[in-house]
Amino acid sequence: MGFLGRKLAALVATVAVASLVIFGALYLAPGDPAALLAGGHQPNPAALAEIRARYHLDDPFLAQYWHWLSGLLSGYPGDSMVLKEPVTALIAARMPTTALLVAYASLLILILGVSSGIVAGVAGRRVDGALTVTTTVLMAAPAFVAAILLIWVFATKLAWFPVYGSGTGFAGRIHHLTLPALALSGGYLAYVSRITRTEVRAELGSDHVAAARARGLPRGHVLGRHVLRNAAPPILAVSGVTVAGLFAGTAVAEQAFGVSGLGSLLVQSAARQDMVVVQALALLLVAVFVLVNTLVDVLNAVLDPRLLKERPA
Amino acid sequence: MRRVHRSGIALLLGLTLTACSGSGEAPSTGAGAIDLVETTPAATGEVGTVTWALPSGEPSSLDPAHTGDYSANTVGTNLCESLLRLEPDFSTAPGLASAVTQKNPTTVIITVRDGVTFWDGSPLTAADVVYSLKRNMDPEVGSYAAHVYANVATIAATGPQQVTVTFRKPDVQFVPDMAGVPGAIVQERFAVRAGAAFGTAAGGLMCTGPYRLGDWSSGQKITLTRYDGYWDTARRAKAATFAFVPLTDSSTLTSALLAGEVDGVYGAPGGSIAALRRSENGTLYFGPSTESFSLGAVAADGPAADPRIRQALDLAIDKSSFITSVLKGAGAPLKTFTPPLSWHGSPARDVYDAGYAALPDTTVADLAAARKLVAEAAPSRTDLVIATAAGDQSLLQTATIAQAAAREIGLTVTIKQLQPAEYAGMFYDPSLRAGIDLIATTGYLEVPGALYYAPGFVLKGETFNWTNYQNPEVTANIEAAVSATDPVVSAQRFVAAQAIYGPAKLQITLAGSYNRLYLNKRITGAPASFSYISSPWAALVGAP
Numbered sequence: 001m002g003f004l005g006r007k008l009a010a011l012v013a014t015v016a017v018a019s020l021v022i023f024g025a026l027y028l029a030p031g032d033p034a035a036l037l038a039g040g041h042q043p044n045p046a047a048l049a050e051i052r053a054r055y056h057l058d059d060p061f062l063a064q065y066w067h068w069l070s071g072l073l074s075g076y077p078g079d080s081m082v083l084k085e086p087v088t089a090l091i092a093a094r095m096p097t098t099a100l101l102v103a104y105a106s107l108l109i110l111i112l113g114v115s116s117g118i119v120a121g122v123a124g125r126r127v128d129g130a131l132t133v134t135t136t137v138l139m140a141a142p143a144f145v146a147a148i149l150l151i152w153v154f155a156t157k158l159a160w161f162p163v164y165g166s167g168t169g170f171a172g173r174i175h176h177l178t179l180p181a182l183a184l185s186g187g188y189l190a191y192v193s194r195i196t197r198t199e200v201r202a203e204l205g206s207d208h209v210a211a212a213r214a215r216g217l218p219r220g221h222v223l224g225r226h227v228l229r230n231a232a233p234p235i236l237a238v239s240g241v242t243v244a245g246l247f248a249g250t251a252v253a254e255q256a257f258g259v260s261g262l263g264s265l266l267v268q269s270a271a272r273q274d275m276v277v278v279q280a281l282a283l284l285l286v287a288v289f290v291l292v293n294t295l296v297d298v299l300n301a302v303l304d305p306r307l308l309k310e311r312p313a
Numbered sequence: 314m315r316r317v318h319r320s321g322i323a324l325l326l327g328l329t330l331t332a333c334s335g336s337g338e339a340p341s342t343g344a345g346a347i348d349l350v351e352t353t354p355a356a357t358g359e360v361g362t363v364t365w366a367l368p369s370g371e372p373s374s375l376d377p378a379h380t381g382d383y384s385a386n387t388v389g390t391n392l393c394e395s396l397l398r399l400e401p402d403f404s405t406a407p408g409l410a411s412a413v414t415q416k417n418p419t420t421v422i423i424t425v426r427d428g429v430t431f432w433d434g435s436p437l438t439a440a441d442v443v444y445s446l447k448r449n450m451d452p453e454v455g456s457y458a459a460h461v462y463a464n465v466a467t468i469a470a471t472g473p474q475q476v477t478v479t480f481r482k483p484d485v486q487f488v489p490d491m492a493g494v495p496g497a498i499v500q501e502r503f504a505v506r507a508g509a510a511f512g513t514a515a516g517g518l519m520c521t522g523p524y525r526l527g528d529w530s531s532g533q534k535i536t537l538t539r540y541d542g543y544w545d546t547a548r549r550a551k552a553a554t555f556a557f558v559p560l561t562d563s564s565t566l567t568s569a570l571l572a573g574e575v576d577g578v579y580g581a582p583g584g585s586i587a588a589l590r591r592s593e594n595g596t597l598y599f600g601p602s603t604e605s606f607s608l609g610a611v612a613a614d615g616p617a618a619d620p621r622i623r624q625a626l627d628l629a630i631d632k633s634s635f636i637t638s639v640l641k642g643a644g645a646p647l648k649t650f651t652p653p654l655s656w657h658g659s660p661a662r663d664v665y666d667a668g669y670a671a672l673p674d675t676t677v678a679d680l681a682a683a684r685k686l687v688a689e690a691a692p693s694r695t696d697l698v699i700a701t702a703a704g705d706q707s708l709l710q711t712a713t714i715a716q717a718a719a720r721e722i723g724l725t726v727t728i729k730q731l732q733p734a735e736y737a738g739m740f741y742d743p744s745l746r747a748g749i750d751l752i753a754t755t756g757y758l759e760v761p762g763a764l765y766y767a768p769g770f771v772l773k774g775e776t777f778n779w780t781n782y783q784n785p786e787v788t789a790n791i792e793a794a795v796s797a798t799d800p801v802v803s804a805q806r807f808v809a810a811q812a813i814y815g816p817a818k819l820q821i822t823l824a825g826s827y828n829r830l831y832l833n834k835r836i837t838g839a840p841a842s843f844s845y846i847s848s849p850w851a852a853l854v855g856a857p
Contacts, residue, residue, distance in 0.1 A: 029732065046452030047459075082373040083531065084513045094532060151568045163569040164560060166533060258560050258569075260532035268370060268532070271704075273734040 003301060007294050018286040019072075023065050026275050055081060055276070068279065077280040082272045087280045090265060097166050098250055098261035100173055104181040105188075106243045113189040114235060117196020121204065122223065128197070135190035143249060146183040147256035154179060164258030177259065184253040188242040195238045199231035206230075233300050240296025244289040347599050347643060349827065349841075351401040356551050356838035356855025363552045363836055363854055366566055366578040371532060371559040376512025377497035378448055381457035383846075386494060386759065387579055388535055388557050391851040393499055393520035396423060396442070397492035399847040401840040403603070403761045404658020405492040409437065409521060413491050418483035418796040419466075423476040423491075429544040431500045432525040439470040444501035446478070458495035460776070461487065483796030485803055489762035493847040523550040523852035534558045537851065551838065551855025570595065576836050577854070579845055581829040583707065586641045595833040599643055600841030602828040603652045603758040606639065606711055608699065608751045608821040611739065611779040616697055616724070617750035618780045621690035623818040626751075628686070629718035631678035636824050639710045646676040647825040649815045650756070650770065654843070656763045661804035665763060668808030672815045683722045696725040697750040700739065703730040711823065712753045746779065751821075759846050763807050764795055771814045780819060787814050 034051040052058050056067055071078055077087045120131040141149075155163040167176030203209055204227060212222045250263030258264075262281060269277035365387075372385035380389045398408035407413075412424040429437040446468050449456040456462075464482040471477040478487070490496060503511075503519030510516025514529040521544065524537035537555040558575065560566040563582035569575040570585075573594050581589055581597060589597040608626070610617040617623060636644045649672055656665040699715055701708040709730070716726040729749065731739070739745045739752065758765050769777045771787050790810035797803035828843040838853040839845065 029734075047455035050453065050455070084374075084510055085515050085531070090531065093530075148564050151565060156568050156572050159572065163572050163574050164565050165558070165574075256562050256565055258558065258562070258565055260530075265532060271370075271733060272373065 004298070007297060011290050011294050014290045015283070015287050018290075019069060019283050020065065022279055022282045022286070023068060024061075026279055027061055027064065051081075072280070072283070078276045080269070080274055080277050082269075082274045082277075087277055090277060091262065091280065091284065094261045094265050097173070097177075097259060098247070098254070098263060101177050101180055101184065101250060101253070101259065101261060102243070102246045104174070104177055105185040105246050108181055108185040109189045109192055109242060109246075110239055112185075113192030113239070114196050117193040117235075118200055118223075118228070120193065120197040121200030131193065131197070135193050138186045138190035139194075141186060143183050143187070143252040144256050146186050147179070147253065150179045150183055151257075166258075166260045176257075180253045180257040180259055183256065184246060184249050188246065188249075192235070192239055192242055196231070196235050199234050200227055203227040203231045233304055236300055236303070237296060240293055240299075244292035244296075247285050247288050347827065349599055349601055351600060351842045351844075352838075352840050353596075353598055353830070353832060354837050354857065356836070356853060356857065358551070358856035360552045360836060360854075360856045362554045362556055363576050363851075364556045364558060364574070365851075366560040366569065366575045367557050368561060368563065368566055368578060368580050368582065370561045371535070374512045375518055375526065375535075377445075377494050377499060378454050378456035378458065379512060380494045380497075383580060384559070386846045388537070389494070389497075390522075390845075390847055391524045391537060391555070391849045392518055392522045392526055393497040394522050394849055395492055395494065395496040395847065396498065397489075397496060398849075399492045399760065399844045400658065401600075401842040401844045402657050403601075403654050403842070403844060405489060405761060408492070408496075409442075409498050410491070413488050415485060415488055415798050418485070418798055419480040421478040421480075421487060422471075423478065425474040425476065426544070427474060429521050430542050431503075431519055431521055432540050432542075433500075433503075433519060434542060435500070437498065437521055439472070439474055439476050441501050442476045442498055443468055443470050444504070445498045446476070446496070448499075448504070449495060458490075458493075461490045461495040485795055485798065486762045486764040486768075489760050489765075493760035495760075523548060523849050524555060527554065532559070543852075548849070548852050550852040552836075552851065555851050555854075570831055570833075573833055576833040577839065578831050579828065581831045583639075583641050583643065583829070586643060586829070589831050592831075595831055598830040598832065598841040600828040600830060600843065601654050601657075602826060602843035603654050604755060604828070604843060605647055605650065605652060605757070605825045606635075606644075606707070606753075606755050606823045607650060608711070608715055608753055608823065609777070609779070610750065610819060610821075611700075611746045611752050612750050613779065613781045615750055616690070616692040616694060619690050619692060620817045621686045622692055622724070623821055624816070625683040625686035625690070625722055626715065626719060626724070627675050627818050627821045628679045628683035629722045630715060630821070630823065631718075632676045632824055635711070635714055638714070639707050640824060640826050643829060644824045644826040646674075647822045648672040648674060649811060650820040650822050651763050651766050651811070652758070652825050655758050655761055655765060656804070658761055659763075659800055659804065661800040664801060664804035664808060668804075668811055671812065678718070680721055687722050687724065692724075695723060696727065698727050698729050698748060699751045699753055700729045700731050700736065700749045701753045702736040703732055708753045708755070715751070715753070741776065755826075757843065757846070763804070764791075767791060767807065767810065767814075768795060770819050771810065778819075782814070782817065782819055784813055786810075 034048050034057055056064055079086050080090060116131055120128045151163055154160050161179050162176055165176050167173040209222060209226050212226050250261055251267050254261045254263040255267050266278065266281045367384045367387060369383040372388055375385060375389045375392060377389065377393050380386055394409050396408050396410035396413055397405040400406055409426055409429060410423045411426045414422045416422050423442060425437065425439050425442050431437065448454050449458045450462045450465065464480045464484040466479045466481045468476065468478050498521065500519035507516040512518055514531045518526045523540055523543045525540045527536040527538040529535045535557045539550040539553050543549050560569060563584060567582060567585040567588055570578060570589065571592055610623055612618050632646045636642060648669060653669055656662055659665065699712045701712045712728045716728060719726040735745060768791055769775045771782055772778060772791060773783050787810045790806045794803045794806035797806060828841060830839060830841050832839060836854050837857045838855050840850050
């Protein structure tokens with residue numbers, strides 16, 4: 001089995017196990033979703049029975065799981081129990097906003113995180129110290145706290161950005177998603193910056209860099225060819241994990257800024273015990289996480305072909 | 314470096330300050346005492362678009378049969394009107410019915426108003442009324458209002474504009490119930506065709522209200538547009554469109570209100586009362602409400618089933634400090650679970666008021682009396698469990714206050730936070746109540762009528778009678794009250810029953826909370842009282 005084959009098999013196996021865990025966890029969750037769906041003061045037993053039958057709630061666990069899985073595999077994960085719309089339609093409507101938010105936050109993380117890390121790595125103690133303080137603060141602040149601060153400063157006081165909403169059109173969306181992207185990326189950005197700084201420092205102190213310097217190679221050349229190239233794989237790996245993790249982080253940022261995306265849909269559906277939507281979304285998030293990680297592995301392998309060789313048994 | 318460092322500290326300070334203001338320990342409610350108003354100054358002109366927040370999130374359906382919470386009512390009552398209209402003082406006026414008459418204890422006559430049209434221009438008929446009411450009795454529909462129809466035998470058109478409802482058992486609460494969502498009318502043809510999707514973003518609605526359902530982009534906003542053929546020309550909508558946006562994060566909502574991005578909200582966040590009262594671009598109004606906080610006994614055995622223990626807990630909790638800490642001052646003591654606003658519009662108001670005044674006042678804590686009751690009861694166990702809904706801060710605070718009070722009188726309280734589905738299930742599934750003694754809860758009446766709550770709590774075998782409360786005198790009086798067509802007689806019998814079951818504290822009522830309405834200064838006219846929950850209130854909103 002080649003490198004790609006192994007990676008793909010691992011991806012499929014992870015998602016398969018995740019599907020069972022997700023379904024099982026929600027199956028075991030306390031409370032009767034039928035009661036919430038029936039609502040009102042005193043749910044009618046006949047109405048409850050009807051709901052239970054419609055959503056196969058009385059079937060044995062494995063039968064329910066199989067029903068769900070076969071639906072997923074055939075591209076029809078079912079209808080929302082609460083909104084009565086197909087889950088695919090609900091996800092499709094919110095996917096672009098979340099994808100844009102994640103892309104925006106990823107760019108902030110990669111550009112600001114990596115570049116500030118490089119600067120901290122090569123610059124003197126004063127700049128390094130300043131960046132260390134900043135990243136410490138960013139890492140300490142949870143997304144919802146960052147959201148409150150960002151709204152207070154940039155939306156209420158300065159009125160540069162809107163307080164809430166998803167916006168329309170590309171410019172409108174970017175305008176609306178700037179604060180959520182900042183809140184979402186803050187902690188991850190600081191983390192990537194720290195890792196980059198450490199890796200760059202390590203490479204700067206290594207023998208081959210010292211040798212290159214001794215040979216009188218220009219500073220930029222040493223940084224580009226010797227330092228950054230060798231520091232890249234771990235930075236890339238960490239960035240990949242953080243970007244993959246962004247999808248999960250969107251729940252907090254979207255909720256705080258009233259952005260209509262997958263994260264807020266997950267929070268909303270969980271609160272309403274809309275199992276069908278929660279299950280599909282949870283699995284989707286796991287799949288995206290695993291997929292992005294796999295892509296990072298492949299990218300790393302391209303940069304460092306030694307990884308492609310099968311390890312000796 | 315120093316500059317960055319300092320800004321780092323400022324940022325950290327900012328975090329600490331935010332955390333403090335979020336914890337809500339300051340009881341201050343801003344400038345001055347709270348004045349209650351039923352309405353805001355009437356609007357004099359039209360406005361274009363009004364943006365309104367829904368702090369409880371997006372409604373899952375606007376089908377009146379599936380409407381029964383804050384968000385769905387806030388939006389839906391402007392679309393599908395009821396047979397009667399709820400006024401700000403909680404009295405009722407004719408709505409889609411020009412009259413709803415209790416002919417005798419088991420017959421109600423509905424006269425359908427002439428000249429009302431649905432949004433598609435077709436006239437409202439008696440058949441639509443029969444269909445809409447009967448829908449609530451269909452298990453397939455699973456209506457939230459099914460309980461209102463529990464005693465109904467038949468609903469039939471008995472004339473071109475007349476519908477007759479007959480009852481298996483007398484139920485004078487049915488008429489006031491028609492002022493709420495249980496009496497909402499939809500078009501039969503449209504509803505039948507839409508099927509299960511009726512009232513959702515996909516299926517749409519067809520009703521007679523001052524607004525019609527416009528664009529509903531799920532998760533983002535629900536837009537209502539003015540219906541130009543609305544029958545009540547005096548109450549024609551002043552705003553061309555009304556956009557409802559779900560904003561569940563209270564700090565984001567407050568910022569959006571202060572920044573003017575959102576024009577108004579019902580149920581403004583309790584923690585933001587001080588900030589909103591200081592706002593220069595709008596006004597925070599407080600109105601009378603039927604909402605209340607309480608601890609309900611849910612066990613038929615154990616300490617909470619003993620009235621003396623419930624009375625002791627009631628005496629141990631200081632209601633004034635509860636109002637200060639949980640409600641931030643925006644509430645008032647309440648002696649029993651049926652709030653006085655529910656009978657304000659009744660012709661027998663004086664009888665009800667006198668009965669209420671005669672109930673014992675336990676606003677101020679009396680620990681000595683409470684300890685005496687506990688000693689008398691000498692419960693076999695002194696540890697109790699109070700259930701709350703996970704994630705609901707004010708209910709958790711309520712339970713914590715009860716816990717502290719219980720400790721003072723020798724009882725140990727454990728707080729159990731339940732997931733929403735489990736918490737909701739407790740209200741009808743006895744197995745989920747096992748191991749729980751009390752439940753911290755909020756409640757409200759969406760329609761007038763003193764008989765809205767009482768029968769369910771005090772009659773044998775009823776939904777909320779979790780302690781198996783039984784008292785022959787109470788039963789006789791409540792049964793007489795629900796079958797008396799003379800409002801004064803009904804009130805007298807109700808008051809007689811309340812005098813007995815009230816002190817038994819089946820619900821330990823902690824306080825009534827005021828309705829909180831915030832309006833940007835560019836708009837006015839919305840009712841400040843809780844009547845918005847059942848009336849087409851948005852039509853009144855316009856330019857000052």
